[in-house]
Amino acid sequence: MSTVAAPKGLEGIVATSSSICWIDGDAGVLSYRGIDIHELAQRSTFEETTYLLWFGKLPNAAELADFTKKLAAARKLDPKIIDLLRSVPTNATPMQVLRTAVSLLSIYDADEADCSHDANVRKSYRLTAQIAMIVALFDRIRKGKPVVDADPTLSHAANFLWMLNGEKPSETATRAFDIALILHADHELNASTFAARVVAATLADIHSAITGAIGALKGPLHGGANEATMRLLYAIDKAGADPVEYVRQMFAEKKKISGFGHRVYHTEDPRATHLRRMSEELGKAAGSTKWFDMSRKIELFVKQEKKLNANVDFYSASTYTTLGIDIDLFTPIFAVSRISGWAAHVIEQHDDNRLIRPRAEYVGPAYPATYIPISER
Ligand SMILES: CC(=O)SCCNC(=O)CCNC(=O)[C@H](O)C(C)(C)COP(=O)(O)OP(=O)(O)OC[C@H]1O[C@@H](n2cnc3c(N)ncnc32)[C@H](O)[C@@H]1OP(=O)(O)O
Numbered sequence: 141m142s143t144v145a146a147p148k149g150l151e152g153i154v155a156t157s158s159s160i161c162w163i164d165g166d167a168g169v170l171s172y173r174g175i176d177i178h179e180l181a182q183r184s185t186f187e188e189t190t191y192l193l194w195f196g197k198l199p200n201a202a203e204l205a206d207f208t209k210k211l212a213a214a215r216k217l218d219p220k221i222i223d224l225l226r227s228v229p230t231n232a233t234p235m236q237v238l239r240t241a242v243s244l245l246s247i248y249d250a251d252e253a254d255c256s257h258d259a260n261v262r263k264s265y266r267l268t269a270q271i272a273m274i275v276a277l278f279d280r281i282r283k284g285k286p287v288v289d290a291d292p293t294l295s296h297a298a299n300f301l302w303m304l305n306g307e308k309p310s311e312t313a314t315r316a317f318d319i320a321l322i323l324h325a326d327h328e329l330n331a332s333t334f335a336a337r338v339v340a341a342t343l344a345d346i347h348s349a350i351t352g353a354i355g356a357l358k359g360p361l362h363g364g365a366n367e368a369t370m371r372l373l374y375a376i377d378k379a380g381a382d383p384v385e386y387v388r389q390m391f392a393e394k395k396k397i398s399g400f401g402h403r404v405y406h407t408e409d410p411r412a413t414h415l416r417r418m419s420e421e422l423g424k425a426a427g428s429t430k431w432f433d434m435s436r437k438i439e440l441f442v443k444q445e446k447k448l449n450a451n452v453d454f455y456s457a458s459t460y461t462t463l464g465i466d467i468d469l470f471t472p473i474f475a476v477s478r479i480s481g482w483a484a485h486v487i488e489q490h491d492d493n494r495l496i497r498p499r500a501e502y503v504g505p506a507y508p509a510t511y512i513p514i515s516e517r
């Protein structure tokens with residue numbers, strides 16, 4: 141069989157077919173199951189959007205109520221998971237802890253090895269509820285605060301903020317967080333979703349696939365960029381520097397600016413439009429637009445100098461900071477949302493599976509190379 145070398149990083153390669161998410165990177169269009177992200181951000185909720193991703197259609201009122209009830213009922217963690225959260229060093233990063241805890245969850249999941257459609261859906265409810273709980277609980281445990289029980293009357297977004305902060309969130313904070321969850325829920329064959337599908341395609345279980353996806357999300361070229369963006373803003377602030385001059389110097393040193401550029405979008409990332417607005421509005425409501433103002437200056441300069449657009453991670457940094465969320469929770473919060481998309485992709489992969497196993501272009505020593513005995517080397 142003849143082979144064809146793909147471009148580095150598989151740029152532009154169509155690696156699977158999927159009915160979950162469609163992106164037009166030139167026009168700046170993102171849609172879940174054909175529905176435009178702007179409409180979902182304005183009119184939907186995380187629960188409704190997740191239903192759409194998993195079941196391929198918008199739910200009617202009864203279906204949404206049932207879905208919401210099942211997701212809230214899945215907010216349970218085996219005590220052994222809480223033991224793990226208590227036993228790791230308090231300076232472990234929440235992303236390390238989340239990756240390890242999700243792997244451990246599989247041991248306590250009754251459906252662990254069952255890759256049937258129905259078992260995958262059951263496990264998706266549990267993983268979606270549990271990932272949010274793990275992120276919130278570990279943050280409280282590492283800070284020496286008492287853990288907060290889940291509240292089944294609250295939405296996914298409100299319950300996360302409740303379990304994180306130990307106080308009922310405002311409507312503004314809840315809605316802003318819910319929109320952030322909708323915006324991050326899926327993005328076609330991004331690196332972490334591709335990783336999840338590769339693992340799932342060996343017919344490994346969904347926990348293995350999601351553990352792999354969390355590992356892929358962690359990197360600063362992917363989900364880790366939201367934390368790296370905020371570290372940049374803090375560094376500029378600490379130095380008392382002009383943001384434009386600071387970034388100009390970074391360009392001179394050939395450094396990348398986190399939160400800019402995208403493999404697929406060659407125009408505005410439609411999610412950044414909402415996060416930019418939220419960053420400004422939340423700043424105004426909180427009485428300071430400092431992080432927004434700094435971000436905006438950087439955005440305009442990077443656009444002018446490099447023609448690079450802000451991606452989803454850029455304004456999520458100032459948005460989360462203004463919501464009072466710690467920097468090392470940003471990427472775990474990406475996972476709190478993206479589990480909905482990862483789960484949809486694992487379900488789709490298992491429903492119509494074939495092993496994913498591409499080829500490598502060999503560039504090593506010519507065959508046959510001589511084996512030299514160790515005594516002669
Ligand atoms: C949720 C998400 O994953 S969104 C992406 C989050 N990641 C980031 O924000 C990290 C910063 N951005 C990047 O590293 C890249 O833009 C990526 C990884 C997102 C996309 O990567 P690719 O499509 O492979 O583009 P690549 O890294 O090859 O960059 C192409 C050119 O643009 C430049 N470039 C791309 N992004 C940036 C950036 N953020 N800052 C400065 N220059 C950049 C590169 O240096 C390169 O220039 P060159 O051709 O002169 O060498």
Ligand SMILES: O=C([O-])CC(=O)C(=O)O
Binds near residue numbers: 326327329330
């Ligand atoms: O699609 C990508 O490559 C990265 C991204 O924006 C996402 O995962 O949300």
